[in-house]
Amino acid sequence: MDSTGTLFMPPGRSTIAGEVDTLFYFIFYTSVVFFAIVVFGITFFSIRYRRQRKAGLTSGLAHNTKLEILWSVIPTILVVIVFFWGFKVFIKMHVPPKDAIEIKVTGQKWFWTFVYPNGSNSLNELVVPVGKPVKLLMSSRDVIHSFFVPDFRIKMDVLPNRYTVTWFEATDPGIYNLFCTEYCGKGHSEMLGKVKVLPEREYQAWLESGSGGGEGKTPEEFGAELYVSKACVTCHSVDGTLLVGPSFKGIFGHVTQLEDGEAMVDENYLRESILNPQAKIVAGFEPVMPTYQGVLNDRQLDALIAYIKSLKE
Ligand SMILES: [Cu+2]
Numbered sequence: 169m170d171s172t173g174t175l176f177m178p179p180g181r182s183t184i185a186g187e188v189d190t191l192f193y194f195i196f197y198t199s200v201v202f203f204a205i206v207v208f209g210i211t212f213f214s215i216r217y218r219r220q221r222k223a224g225l226t227s228g229l230a231h232n233t234k235l236e237i238l239w240s241v242i243p244t245i246l247v248v249i250v251f252f253w254g255f256k257v258f259i260k261m262h263v264p265p266k267d268a269i270e271i272k273v274t275g276q277k278w279f280w281t282f283v284y285p286n287g288s289n290s291l292n293e294l295v296v297p298v299g300k301p302v303k304l305l306m307s308s309r310d311v312i313h314s315f316f317v318p319d320f321r322i323k324m325d326v327l328p329n330r331y332t333v334t335w336f337e338a339t340d341p342g343i344y345n346l347f348c349t350e351y352c353g354k355g356h357s358e359m360l361g362k363v364k365v366l367p368e369r370e371y372q373a374w375l376e377s378g379s380g381g382g383e384g385k386t387p388e389e390f391g392a393e394l395y396v397s398k399a400c401v402t403c404h405s406v407d408g409t410l411l412v413g414p415s416f417k418g419i420f421g422h423v424t425q426l427e428d429g430e431a432m433v434d435e436n437y438l439r440e441s442i443l444n445p446q447a448k449i450v451a452g453f454e455p456v457m458p459t460y461q462g463v464l465n466d467r468q469l470d471a472l473i474a475y476i477k478s479l480k481e
Pocket residue numbers: 275276278312313314348349350351352356359
């Protein structure tokens with residue numbers, strides 16, 4: 169397997185990457201060769217047969233059967249090769265092996281949620297074991313997104329109201345970039361994730377810890393970590409800057425203006441805002457915050473609330 173990468177591609181880190189690259193380079197170099205032949209031909213003929221004097225008109229040559237058969241048959245053969253070869257790899261990429269681990273992927277503005285077979289979940293970071301096929305069952309909560317991991321050579325649209333499927337088997341432990349490649353609104357460029365490939369034992373340990381984390385940290389430190397890892401950071405600042413949502417800076421203990429009335433920002437208000445964001449809408453903002461019901465456990469909620477409380481003016 170190619171592990172250094174080239175001008176065109178990052179190093180391949182999945183079992184399918186080699187096959188995708190071979191096909192890509194076949195198409196690429198075939199095109200380069202024909203491009204050179206065509207450009208050379210045009211240049212050569214336009215110089216060789218340019219009009220030199222009044223009498224030097226070109227002959228009335230209209231066609232040449234041999235040549236025409238040649239330039240129809242050769243491209244046809246190439247297209248047929250690329251079709252069958254591409255179809256074979258395409259099918260392989262789209263039919264997950266039976267023993268694949270199934271992970272549910274949800275795309276929404278503007279982050280990814282992953283739910284694992286044991287029910288634990290993670291946001292923006294997909295954690296998988298090395299050397300095991302992983303099937304991704306994907307859907308969107310709002311608009312079309314697209315799941316793209318360049319190092320694995322996989323890319324698949326993620327649609328609302330239906331499932332799409334892709335799979336991969338990672339060949340090397342490491343952390344790889346995950347992009348959304350379908351323009352999905354003003355936070356699209358922030359919709360960045362990671363795929364973390366772990367050795368099997370570490371993956372199991374990670375799963376069992378319930379992806380809760382936070383051991384040995386104060387609630388505020390754990391909350392600060394969750395603020396980033398649970399994607400609050402894409403819509404809320406902590407320094408007063410207005411993003412898609414209000415800043416967390418100094419909100420605790422103050423009265424917030426709602427679309428209808430006002431509310432005191434205390435622990436219960438924060439909890440409700442996170443679990444049931446549509447219940448009370450802050451004046452001047454769109455009701456676009458996703459619910460974190462079932463995504464955050466109680467310890468994580470407490471930590472986030474402690475963190476927001478610590479952000480004094
Ligand atoms: Cu997106």
